[in-house]
Amino acid sequence: GAGVSQTPSNKVTEKGKYVELRCDPISGHTALYWYRQSLGQGPEFLIYFQGTGAADDSGLPNDRFFAVRPEGSVSTLKIQRTERGDSAVYLCASSFDPQSYNEQFFGPGTRLTVL
Amino acid sequence: GQQLNQSPQSMFIQEGEDVSMNCTSSSIFNTWLWYKQDPGEGPVLLIALYKAGELTSNGRLTAQFGITRKDSFLNISASIPSDVGIYFCAGGHTGKLIFGQGTTLQVKP
Numbered sequence: 001g002a003g004v005s006q007t008p009s010n011k012v013t014e015k016g017k018y019v020e021l022r023c024d025p026i027s028g029h030t031a032l033y034w035y036r037q038s039l040g041q042g043p044e045f046l047i048y049f050q051g052t053g054a055a056d057d058s059g060l061p062n063d064r065f066f067a068v069r070p071e072g073s074v075s076t077l078k079i080q081r082t083e084r085g086d087s088a089v090y091l092c093a094s095s096f097d098p099q100s101y102n103e104q105f106f107g108p109g110t111r112l113t114v115l
Numbered sequence: 116g117q118q119l120n121q122s123p124q125s126m127f128i129q130e131g132e133d134v135s136m137n138c139t140s141s142s143i144f145n146t147w148l149w150y151k152q153d154p155g156e157g158p159v160l161l162i163a164l165y166k167a168g169e170l171t172s173n174g175r176l177t178a179q180f181g182i183t184r185k186d187s188f189l190n191i192s193a194s195i196p197s198d199v200g201i202y203f204c205a206g207g208h209t210g211k212l213i214f215g216q217g218t219t220l221q222v223k224p
Contacts, residue, residue: 004157043158
């Protein structure tokens with residue numbers, strides 16, 4: 001079946017603007033994760049949803065970052081008042097059952113550039 | 116944020132050689148996973164490990180979950196040019212994954 005999809009693939013914005021990044025998980029996967037990857041680094045955890053609720057948002061760097069998953073499928077990561085330091089690749093992953101298995105499958109990412 | 120210690124940082128080897136990389140942590144993890152990432156793409160899952168001491172193979176790849184649950188290694192046998200990429204280890208705990216800094220592998224034909 002189809003893998004995790006993310007849109008847009010690239011987003012260029014100006015400092016101070018608002019952006020939304022979308023993730024469409026693998027069908028049937030109950031858990032959805034957002035990570036951020038800076039150049040030359042491994043992905044860093046941001047937030048994880050089990051169903052519609054955020055099970056762990058401890059990785060969100062500050063209150064400018066917010067994510068939703070209103071129907072337990074598609075998720076949107078929202079960044080307010082973007083800063084140049086927010087520039088990174090934002091990765092989404094999904095898994096079937098995070099309690100028994102933690103095999104997370106990643107999308108291609110959204111490259112965000114804040115000018 | 117917290118990251119695992121992954122080594123070596125990079126490797127440049129001849130095609131046909133075997134490769135070994137490892138990951139260590141000060142924390143215990145319930146799962147260890149190994150991913151490969153190509154430029155411009157997301158990480159692709161290679162191997163998942165769930166029990167301390169577990170040794171798992173996937174084709175030319177072999178990985179082990181350390182007895183202490185604080186480390187893991189990945190071996191690639193008889194490397195080929197398409198093995199080129201960045202390999203990441205990841206430790207799983209309470210849902211989220213903590214990633215290493217990556218090992219960049221280059222293979223000379």
